[in-house]
Structure formats: C-alpha cells, structure tokens
Amino acid sequence: MKETKLGEFEEVLLLLVGILEEDAYAFKIAEEFEAQSGRSASIGSVHSTLDRLKEKGFLTSEMGQPTAERGGRRKRIYTITNVGRNALQASRDFKVNLWNQYPGLAIDKLNILGL
Amino acid sequence: MRERRNIPPKIAQRLLLRFLREDYAEEVLGDLDEKFLSVCQKQSNLRAKLNYWKQVIHYVRPFAFKRSKYSKHSFMLGHYIKISWRSILRHKALSTIKIGGFAVGIAACLLIALYVGNELSYDSHYQDQDQIFRITNQWTEGGEVGRWSNLQGPLKEVIEENIPEVEQVAKTVFWSWGNAGTNLVRTESSQLNIEEGGFIYADPELLDILQVKMVYGVRSQALTAPNSLVISRSIADKYFPNVDPVGKQIILNDKTDEAYTVGGVMADFPDNSHIQPDFIMTLAERQSGPGTGGWCCTNYIFYTKIKAGADKQRVEQKLLDVRDSYVMGQLKTAGKTGLEEMELHHSYYLQPIADAYINTAEVSDDITHGSMELVWIFGAIAMVILLLACVNFINLTTAKSLQRAKEVGLRKVVGSVRSDLIGQYLSESVVFSMLAILLALIIAYVALPGFNQLANKSLIMPWFSSWFLPSLCAVGVLIGVISGIYPAFYLSKFRPVEVLKGKISAGRGTAHVRGAMVVFQFMVTIVLLIGAIVTHQQFQLIMNKSLGYDKDQVITIHGLNTLDSANKASLKQEVLNLPSVQGATVSDFRPVAGTAIHNRTYWLASARLIDDGFEAARWSVDEDYLDTYGMRLVAGKNFSGAASDQEALIINETMAGMLGLQEAVGVQVIDMFDQKYRVIGIVQDFHFETLFAEVEPLAMVYGSGKSVLSVNISSEDVANTLSSIEAVWNDFKPNQQFRYAFLNQSFQKMYESFIRAKSIFLVFAVLSIIIACLGLFALSAYMVEQRSKEVSIRKVLGASVAGIFTLLSFDFIKLVLIALLLAIPLGWFLMDVFLGDIHNRVDLSWYLFAFAGVVGVLVAMITISFETIKAALVNPAKRLRSE
Numbered sequence: 002m003k004e005t006k007l008g009e010f011e012e013v014l015l016l017l018v019g020i021l022e023e024d025a026y027a028f029k030i031a032e033e034f035e036a037q038s039g040r041s042a043s044i045g046s047v048h049s050t051l052d053r054l055k056e057k058g059f060l061t062s063e064m065g066q067p068t069a070e071r072g073g074r075r076k077r078i079y080t081i082t083n084v085g086r087n088a089l090q091a092s093r094d095f096k097v098n099l100w101n102q103y104p105g106l107a108i109d110k111l112n113i114l115g116l
Numbered sequence: 117m118r119e120r121r122n123i124p125p126k127i128a129q130r131l132l133l134r135f136l137r138e139d140y141a142e143e144v145l146g147d148l149d150e151k152f153l154s155v156c157q158k159q160s161n162l163r164a165k166l167n168y169w170k171q172v173i174h175y176v177r178p179f180a181f182k183r184s185k186y187s188k189h190s191f192m193l194g195h196y197i198k199i200s201w202r203s204i205l206r207h208k209a210l211s212t213i214k215i216g217g218f219a220v221g222i223a224a225c226l227l228i229a230l231y232v233g234n235e236l237s238y239d240s241h242y243q244d245q246d247q248i249f250r251i252t253n254q255w256t257e258g259g260e261v262g263r264w265s266n267l268q269g270p271l272k273e274v275i276e277e278n279i280p281e282v283e284q285v286a287k288t289v290f291w292s293w294g295n296a297g298t299n300l301v302r303t304e305s306s307q308l309n310i311e312e313g314g315f316i317y318a319d320p321e322l323l324d325i326l327q328v329k330m331v332y333g334v335r336s337q338a339l340t341a342p343n344s345l346v347i348s349r350s351i352a353d354k355y356f357p358n359v360d361p362v363g364k365q366i367i368l369n370d371k372t373d374e375a376y377t378v379g380g381v382m383a384d385f386p387d388n389s390h391i392q393p394d395f396i397m398t399l400a401e402r403q404s405g406p407g408t409g410g411w412c413c414t415n416y417i418f419y420t421k422i423k424a425g426a427d428k429q430r431v432e433q434k435l436l437d438v439r440d441s442y443v444m445g446q447l448k449t450a451g452k453t454g455l456e457e458m459e460l461h462h463s464y465y466l467q468p469i470a471d472a473y474i475n476t477a478e479v480s481d482d483i484t485h486g487s488m489e490l491v492w493i494f495g496a497i498a499m500v501i502l503l504l505a506c507v508n509f510i511n512l513t514t515a516k517s518l519q520r521a522k523e524v525g526l527r528k529v530v531g532s533v534r535s536d537l538i539g540q541y542l543s544e545s546v547v548f549s550m551l552a553i554l555l556a557l558i559i560a561y562v563a564l565p566g567f568n569q570l571a572n573k574s575l576i577m578p579w580f581s582s583w584f585l586p587s588l589c590a591v592g593v594l595i596g597v598i599s600g601i602y603p604a605f606y607l608s609k610f611r612p613v614e615v616l617k618g619k620i621s622a623g624r625g626t627a628h629v630r631g632a633m634v635v636f637q638f639m640v641t642i643v644l645l646i647g648a649i650v651t652h653q654q655f656q657l658i659m660n661k662s663l664g665y666d667k668d669q670v671i672t673i674h675g676l677n678t679l680d681s682a683n684k685a686s687l688k689q690e691v692l693n694l695p696s697v698q699g700a701t702v703s704d705f706r707p708v709a710g711t712a713i714h715n716r717t718y719w720l721a722s723a724r725l726i727d728d729g730f731e732a733a734r735w736s737v738d739e740d741y742l743d744t745y746g747m748r749l750v751a752g753k754n755f756s757g758a759a760s761d762q763e764a765l766i767i768n769e770t771m772a773g774m775l776g777l778q779e780a781v782g783v784q785v786i787d788m789f790d791q792k793y794r795v796i797g798i799v800q801d802f803h804f805e806t807l808f809a810e811v812e813p814l815a816m817v818y819g820s821g822k823s824v825l826s827v828n829i830s831s832e833d834v835a836n837t838l839s840s841i842e843a844v845w846n847d848f849k850p851n852q853q854f855r856y857a858f859l860n861q862s863f864q865k866m867y868e869s870f871i872r873a874k875s876i877f878l879v880f881a882v883l884s885i886i887i888a889c890l891g892l893f894a895l896s897a898y899m900v901e902q903r904s905k906e907v908s909i910r911k912v913l914g915a916s917v918a919g920i921f922t923l924l925s926f927d928f929i930k931l932v933l934i935a936l937l938l939a940i941p942l943g944w945f946l947m948d949v950f951l952g953d954i955h956n957r958v959d960l961s962w963y964l965f966a967f968a969g970v971v972g973v974l975v976a977m978i979t980i981s982f983e984t985i986k987a988a989l990v991n992p993a994k995r996l997r998s999e
Contacts, residue, residue, distance in 0.1 A: 026143070026147065027143070027144075027147045028146075028147035028148075028150045028151055031151075032154070043170065043171055043174035044144075044147050044148065044151060044171050044174070044175075045171060045173075045174030045175035045176075045177060045180070046174055046177075048144065048147070048175070048179075048180070049177045049179045049180070052179045053179070064142075064143070067146075070149065070150055070153050071145075071146035071147075071149050071150055072145070072146065072149050074142050074143070074145055074146035074149070075142055075143065075146065076143055076146050076147065077143040
C-alpha cells in the first residue's frame with residue numbers, strides 16, 4: 002500500500018507544479034515556493050518531495066530542453082497526473098467542508114440543520 | 117577573469133557527484149547552476165558559492181543516493197542475517213549448544229587475555245622506561261648463566277664515583293632485615309598497634325629513579341633526613357586522615373625512642389608494579405643494621421637510572437672494570453675467598469625494569485614474580501579451548517547439512533551463485549559468534565571475581581577502553597570466519613539436481629572430518645585431565661610428605677617484637693602453663709614461608725684458609741625449639757640453656773655430609789666472621805625451604821627470637837586453646853591485636869603458585885570437557901535421529917536394548933579410544949616437561965593415565981547414552997508408522 006495522504010508541503014508543491022505548467026522543474030518550483038510563501042526551501046528538499054510525489058503516482062516527469070544558464074543541461078519537467086489532481090480536489094473538498102462547518106463562517110447552514 | 121569566478125565551487129560539485137545517483141546528475145547540476153546564477157545576480161558571488169554548498173548539503177537525502185553494488189550487498193547482508201536468525205530459532209537446542217560452546221570458549225579466552233595482558237604490563241609505566249635497571253650479578257660457567265640480585269652496600273659510592281653514565285643509583289632492602297617486611301604501627305597520639313606490611317628500606321634516590329609521584333612533600337628531599345620514611349597514600353589516609361602528615365611521627369613496634377618521621381606521602385604504587393611498598397624507610401645515615409655493612413656481605417638490591425643515550429652494555433663493562441680495579445681488592449681485605457673463580461665467571465647484568473616482574477632473565481631474588489611459563493600455558497589452553505569451540509561449530513554445522521542441502525539446492529536453482537552462498541554461511545557463523553561474544557561478556561563478567569581469586573589478581577573488565585569493544589568485534593568476525601569457512605565451502609558445493617532429487621545423503625563426505633575433530637576434542641580433554649590429575653597428585657605428595665617436623669600441631673603467635681625480653685620469657689612461660697600446650701619456643705626461624713633468613717659461609721675450623729667453604733642457613737633457636745617442632749636429633753644432644761651453648765652448634769644431616777666427616781659431633785666449625793663453634797648435635801634433615809629442591813645445609817646456633825612464639829598444642833579443641841592463649845596475650849599487650857597462624861597454612865603458602873597451576877588445570881579441564889561433551893551430545897542426537905528407522909527395524913526383528921545401545925555408541929567410543937591412545941603419550945610428554953627436574957616429583961605412573969582415560973571414556977559414554985538409550989527404548993511402531 003502506497004501512502005496516499007498529502008502533507009502540507011506536498012500539497013503546496015503539487016499546486017505549484019500545476020501552476021507552473023511547462024516551467025515546473027525543481028529549481029523553478031523552489032523559487033516560486035519562496036516567492037509565494039516567504040519561506041525558504043532548498044532545491045534538495047523540493048526535489049526529494051517531488052520524487053516522493055512521483056512514487057505516489059501524483060506526478061510524472063520527463064526530461065525537457067537544455068538551456069544555456071544550466072550549462073547546456075536538460076531539466077526534469079514535472080506534470081500533475083489525474084490521480085494527483087483527484088488528490089488535490091479531495092483535499093480541497095475536505096477542507097471546504099470543514100470550513101463550512103466552522104462557526105461564524107457557516108452559520109446559515111447550521112441553522113438549516115436545526116442545531 | 118570575472119567569467120571564471122562566476123562558476124560554482126568545484127569541490128562542492130565533486131562532492132555532490134560522489135554520492136548522487138548518476139541518473140539525477142544532469143538535472144540536479146542544472147538546477148543548482150541556475151540557482152547559483154540567480155543568487156549571483158541578485159546578491160554576491162560569495163553568497164552564491166555559500167548557497168551552492170548549502171544546496172549540495174541539502175541533497176544528502178536517501179532518495180538521492182547512489183544505488184551502488186554496496187547497497188545491494190548490504191541488502192543481501194540484511195537478508196543473510198534474517199535467514200541466520202530464522203535458522204537459530206528453528207533449531208533451538210542445536211543453536212544453544214553452538215552459541216553456548218562458543219561463548220564458554222570466548223569467555224575463557226577473554227579472561228586469559230586479561231590475565232596475560234596484565235602479566236605483561238608490569239612496570240611499563242615509567243617515563244624513562246629504557247633507562248631504568250636493576251643491577252644484578254651474573255655467573256657464566258660452562259655455557260650456563262645464573263643471575264642473582266644481591267650486591268654489597270659500598271658498591272653504591274664506587275659506582276657513583278667511577279661510572280659517569282649512571283645518572284642515579286639506589287640500594288634497597290626487601291628481605292626481613294631490621295624493620296623491612298611487617299611491623300606493628302601506631303602514631304604518637306594512638307596506643308593501638310596495628311600490623312602493616314610493605315616496609316622496605318631504600319636510599320633517597322630510589323624515589324627519583326622510580327619516578328614516584330608525591331602527594332605531600334618534595335620527592336628529592338623526602339628521604340634525605342635520617343630516620344625519615346615515606347608512606348603511601350592509602351596508609352596516610354588511614355593514619356592521618358585529611359591532614360598533611362609530613363613531619364609527623366610513626367612508631368614501629370612500640371619503640372618510642374626509635375620513631376620515624378614522615379618525610380612525604382607517595383601515590384600508591386600501581387598494581388602492576390613489581391614492588392608494592394607502603395612504607396619506604398630511608399637508608400641515609402643509619403648507624404646499624406640496614407644501610408651499614410661493608411664488602412663482606414651482599415644485602416642490597418640495586419636500582420639505577422642511566423643517562424639518556426647511554427649504552428647498557430657499556431655500563432655493564434664499566435661495572436666489570438670497576439670490580440677488577442677496585443672491588444676485588446676490597447673483597448680480599450674483607451676475607452673473601454674464591455676470588456680467582458669470580459674473576460673468571462662473574463660479571464654484571466643490567467635487568468630492564470620492565471623485566472623485573474616476569475623475570476625472563478631469571479634473576480634470583482626475594483620478590484614475587486610472574487611466570488612466563490604460566491603465561492604460555494594459560495595462553496595455549498585458551499587457544500585450545502577456543503579451537504574446541506570452533507570444532508564444535510564446524511561439526512554441528514556439517515552434520516546438519518542435509519536440511520541445509522535442500523536450501524542450497526533451491527537457492528542455486530533460483531539463481532544464487534556459489535560466492536553468494538559462501539557469503540551467506542559465513543555471515544551466519546559470524547552472527548553466531550557475535551551472539552556468543554555477547555554471552556561470553558556476561559559469562560566473563562560473572563566469572564571474573566572467581567578468576568581473580570584463582571589467578572591471584574585484581575583484574576577488571578576494561579569496558580571503556582577504546583580498544584576493547586572494537587577488538588571484540590574483530591575477534592567475533594575472525595572466529596566466525598574461521599569456524600564458518602569449512603562449512604561454507606562444503607555446503608555451497610552441493611549440486612542442485614542431486615540434492616533436490618535426494619541423491620546426497622547427509623554429511624557422508626564429512627563423516628571422517630567430523631571423526632577427526634571428535635578425536636581432537638577428546639585428545640585435548642584427556643590431556644588436560646591428565647594435567648589436572650598429575651598436578652593434584654603432586655600436590656598431595658607435598659602436603660602429605662613427611663617433613664621431618666610436625667606441621668599440623670604447631671601454631672605461631674606473631675608480633676612479640678613489641679615486648680621486652682623479660683616479658684617474652686614470661687609470656688612463653690604462661691602459655692606453657694596452659695594444659696593443652698605441649699611446648700613453646702621464641703624464634704623467628706620457621707620451616708615455612710615468611711621466616712627470617714640468614715646465611716653464612718662455614719668451614720671446618722681446620723680448613724678455613726684452604727677451601728671455599730659452603731654456605732648454610734643460620735637459625736637462632738633455643739633449647740625448646742626442637743621439641744616444639746617435633747624435630748629429631750640423630751646424634752649428639754640438644755642445647756641445654758647453659759652458658760656453653762653460646763659456642764655450640766646443631767647442624768642438619770646435609771651439613772654434616774658437607775663437612776665430610778664420619779663423626780661430625782664434637783668437631784670445630786668456623787664461620788666467615790671467624791666465630792668458632794663446636795658441633796653438639798645433628799638434627800634429622802627436615803624441609804625448611806621448598807620441597808621442590810633438596811634440603812640445604814642448616815646450622816642452628818643458640819639465641820633468642822624477636823617476634824614469633826611457636827606453640828605446640830596437643831588438644832583436639834584448637835579453638836579453646838587459642839582463646840586461652842589469647843587471654844594470656846591480652847594480659848601482656850592489651851593494645852595490640854592477638855595474631856596467630858597455623859603452621860600448616862603457612863606451609864601451604866609456599867606452594868601457592870603450584871596450587872594455582874593445579875586449580876587452573878582443573879578449571880580448564882572441566883571447561884574443555886563441557887565443550888567437548890556439548891558437541892558430542894549434539895552429534896549423537898543427530899546421528900540417532902538419522903538412524904532412527906534402522907533402529908526401529910532392528911527392534912522389530914528382535915534386537916535388545918543393550919544391543920542397540922552398543923551399536924549406536926560404538927562409533928563414538930571408537931573415536932574416544934583413538935583420542936585416548938593419542939592423548940596418553942602427549943600428556944606424558946607435556947607433564948614431564950611441566951614438572952621439570954624438581955625434587956620430590958610425583959611418579960608418572962600408568963594408573964594416573966588409566967584414570968584420566970577412564971574418566972574421559974566414561975564421560976563420553978554418559979553423554980552419548982542420553983540419546984542412544986532414548987532411541988533404543990522408543991516404540992518402533994511410532995517411528996515406522998509414518999512411512
């Protein structure tokens with residue numbers, strides 16, 4: 002049985018992969034993470050998480066084109082899979098559901114249920 | 117230039133490539149380059165480099181590591197260990213025997229290694245190790261070298277003046293002269309006399325030569341004042357707790373007018389030092405006794421420190437030169453004879469301090485020595501026991517090969533190669549030996565106190581020494597490999613087709629190897645048994661030897677030196693008045709260990725200047741001595757207590773023989789100080805030194821003793837007699853504890869090292885029997901299992917239980933008998949060498965060997981019979997039903 006739960010960091014990376022599309026490779030993802038969250042993350046830690054997500058089947062990857070600033074080396078571009086998308090969706094639904102029950106934010110619903 | 121500086125640090129890159137998976141290299145290096153450039157542009161070059169390092173270090177994560185060959189092996193190793201663990205659990209009894217045998221062997225080895233290490237570590241703690249020596253005499257004649265330690269006192273000044281290579285030299289006194297040895301001690305403020313040992317005399321330089329560490333006082337001045345002494349820290353803590361005792365007085369034997377002043381406190385001598393003094397009394401400026409004496413007498417042991425870089429042989433040569441140019445003349449003046457002989461054969465030998473304990477130079481002296489022979493014997497026995505344990509392992513593994521053969525076959529079928537299988541079996545035996553080491557540590561820890569008693573040591577487990585655990589692991593691997601290598605090659609040889617078809621019958625090929633190993637095991641066991649029996653016989657012989665005196669009825673009371681002579685006499689008289697006391701005498705000379713020693717050279721008065729005379733022990737005794745000790749006069753009469761006794765002499769038969777006369781009673785004898793005596797009696801020879809040598813000549817003169825009262829008691833009720841003597845004692849000396857010893861116990865003390873050897877033989881013989889029997893037991897169990905069907909069929913056809921027992925046992929008994937045949941000549945030879953040419957040697961008669969053989973065979977029979985009888989009694993239907 003593979004672990005199919007999403008950790009917080011994993012979820013964010015998964016989202017970033019989806020956002021960056023063609024540019025989703027380790028360095029860019031790490032940069033984007035830092036830019037958006039304000040937290041720092043080493044490329045190694047991002048890479049290791051991407052690797053894990055790949056093992057879980059949430060991501061696939063293929064080698065992209067070489068560029069000059071990389072010393073003529075290719076990069077590994079990650080793409081989100083259907084399983085990954087479903088996992089994201091499930092995670093979002095779960096949280097929205099919880100938020101809806103949260104007092105003050107979902108008072109109406111609570112009233113309807115007669116509680 | 118700017119271009120060049122803008123590249124990522126090479127070392128970091130190389131480091132990264134070292135551990136990073138090859139298939140990740142391209143993308144990761146690319147990513148890091150981009151990161152580097154981006155930091156470079158946003159911040160600085162240096163920042164970028166530092167960040168690059170940080171990124172590389174953050175890649176140290178399992179996912180990024182190389183999947184190398186090594187990791188495949190480590191994976192397989194994990195597998196091997198798992199399989200080993202399962203096979204241990206599957207055959208619990210067998211595994212227990214394998215591991216237990218190993219553990220006992222390793223534990224024995226461990227203890228012995230500690231012992232040997234300790235024996236060889238003596239006196240190796242000095243800073244200038246190579247410069248410290250004992251000066252000893254050497255006598256070379258006809259290819260034989262003899263060495264002894266005693267030298268003349270004035271030699272010290274001669275050496276100091278004439279040999280510039282010598283930095284310092286000190287004389288010492290260890291033998292019981294003056295107060296050396298044991299004394300009763302008290303401080304000024306206390307009235308209680310307490311007995312303490314470890315007194316020696318030494319020149320002040322000794323402290324510097326032996327680099328003694330001082331707790332209080334200055335080393336170079338601690339012994340310079342007359343009547344000063346240095347005490348050890350433990351003594352200082354006992355008598356002067358929590359104060360600096362320098363300058364305080366110590367009173368020996370209640371003699372307040374001869375008090376000693378503490379000049380310093382030294383750290384206790386380490387356990388592995390050949391001398392263990394607690395009190396060092398100075399020889400400086402003494403007027404009488406130790407510290408005095410001219411060229412006549414050799415009373416001192418010399419220690420020296422030569423200058424750094426000085427050549428030992430050159431110093432020895434210079435000593436010889438000094439002897440010829442100076443000492444010879446002095447000896448002549450002192451009336452020494454035999455000087456020509458001395459010039460021919462005598463020289464000096466500097467014994468390195470590290471050799472003083474184990475004494476490979478065989479210097480004769482009064483210090484307790486270790487024995488290199490015992491080290492070798494111990495070491496050899498340890499190796500043999502370990503070997504026995506390895507043999508067990510090999511035997512049991514190959515015997516069980518049928519089960520494993522199928523496993524091997526299957527492994528080969530699914531693609532295992534031979535080297536993998538060898539690896540598997542080797543790691544299995546290493547797992548066994550590692551488990552055994554764990555168990556051995558526990559066994560050794562538990563057995564250490566007993567072993568310490570046996571070897572007379574205070575060894576501790578060096579748990580926290582940096583070498584201990586690593587070397588144990590190394591030993592574990594080594595033993596595992598040694599004992600696993602044969603089974604590994606044997607098992608991995610099987611051909612899968614034959615094995616899986618069941619064509620190979622188990623362990624047929626190894627049967628003769630196993631046989632040879634059983635023979636080896638039992639040979640060793642029987643040899644050790646022979647050793648134990650012979651040493652025991654030798655011990656019995658000594659203990660029951662008629663000694664020429666009565667050792668079982670005499671007790672000795674010690675510590676009389678605090679009484680004046682009038683009190684000594686009345687104490688003796690009061691003790692004699694007790695009903696159960698038959699005789700009593702005050703004399704320091706006893707025929708056992710711890711006695712006073714005094715030797716002089718004697719001549720027939722008519723031959724004083726003609727021949728060299730001979731040396732004889734000189735005992736001062738009174739008229740009650742012979743009766744108290746039950747010694748018999750063969751001719752002449754005893755001392756009478758009259759004034760004429762002062763010139764009378766009682767000699768033993770040996771001395772009478774050396775005088776070379778038909779009728780020795782009445783002749784005149786003269787000693788080296790020109791004192792004349794008339795022989796009045798001849799006492800029957802009795803052993804007053806070790807029984808391992810012939811009786812030496814002995815001359816008894818009339819005199820009174822200082823400190824020991826010997827009492828011959830007739831009563832069976834020893835405890836009552838002792839308490840009544842104690843009551844008498846307490847009347848005389850209430851501030852001093854009553855102290856006594858049984859003469860036969862003092863006698864046994866003389867043979868301590870021999871008794872130790874006896875116990876060692878016994879313990880190790882038992883250990884090796886246990887190991888050998890464990891192996892034999894498992895082997896017989898296995899064989900019985902193999903032949904269970906055959907046994908059942910035989911029973912069905914009418915074989916008797918006895919018949920089956922004989923059938924099953926015969927194979928093993930045959931092996932044990934072969935072992936016996938080999939062991940007897942070997943054991944005889946070894947014991948012959950071990951005993952050497954000692955006096956009163958036990959005869960190596962046939963029944964000793966027969967006894968060892970019978971015990972060996974009997975033990976083997978009993979071991980086998982557990983399984984064979986069980987097999988012979990089993991209901992054949994049960995075995996055959998499953999067919």
